[in-house]
Amino acid sequence: MVTPDTVLRWQRRRFREYWTKLAGQPAGRRPHVNAEIITLVRKMTAANPLWAAPRIHGELLKLGIDVAERTVSRLLPKRRSPPSQTWRTFLTNHVRDLVSIDFFTVPTARWRVLFVLVVLAHHRRRFLHFNVTEHPTAASTVTCSGNA
Numbered sequence: 082m083v084t085p086d087t088v089l090r091w092q093r094r095r096f097r098e099y100w101t102k103l104a105g106q107p108a109g110r111r112p113h114v115n116a117e118i119i120t121l122v123r124k125m126t127a128a129n130p131l132w133a134a135p136r137i138h139g140e141l142l143k144l145g146i147d148v149a150e151r152t153v154s155r156l157l158p159k160r161r162s163p164p165s166q167t168w169r170t171f172l173t174n175h176v177r178d179l180v181s182i183d184f185f186t187v188p189t190a191r192w193r194v195l196f197v198l199v200v201l202a203h204h205r206r207r208f209l210h211f212n213v214t215e216h217p218t219a220a221s222t223v224t225c226s227g228n229a
Contacts, residue, residue, distance in 0.1 A: 114156070118148055122156045133157075179203045184222070187213075198222060 118141075125137050132140075134154035141148055172179070181201045186194050196217040200210040214221065 111152075114148070114152060118146060119156055121146075122153055123158075126157055176204045180209060 121141070122137060125132065125140065129136075134150055134157060137157070138148070138150040138153045141153065166174075180203065183197075183199045183201075185197055185199075187197055188194055193215060195213050195215055198210075198212045198217075199208065201207070202209050212221075
């Protein structure tokens with residue numbers, strides 16, 4: 082028969098093996114990428130700077146290296162794009178070409194409604210055109226704004 086000490090020793094050993102196995106490799110973790118593949122991807126990127134992950138992945142498949150395209154994209158160096166201009170710079174650069182158009186209504190003391198079209202130039206802060214009418218039409222609006 083078996084002594085209680087032996088049973089406890091077996092349980093402790095199984096407990097240690099179980100937790101050692103769990104701690105060693107988490108479930109669902111991806112396998113490590115071979116260092117040779119990493120250097121090959123970096124060499125291909127340096128030699129062909131316009132190639133993206135799909136192209137490099139295809140070339141690796143032609144060489145018989147089975148690696149996921151997502152893995153290749155993670156191995157590529159991050160490309161830094163030049164910073165774009167701010168809105169303030171954009172507005173400063175294009176202020177001479179910008180106009181604002183507003184079309185609004187004004188109720189009168191005699192309960193009539195007047196429609197007002199205003200075109201403003203930004204660089205001089207001046208009215209380029211305005212028109213007031215009681216019965217606006219699409220044609221009159223285009224004609225009015227075309228005179229600006």
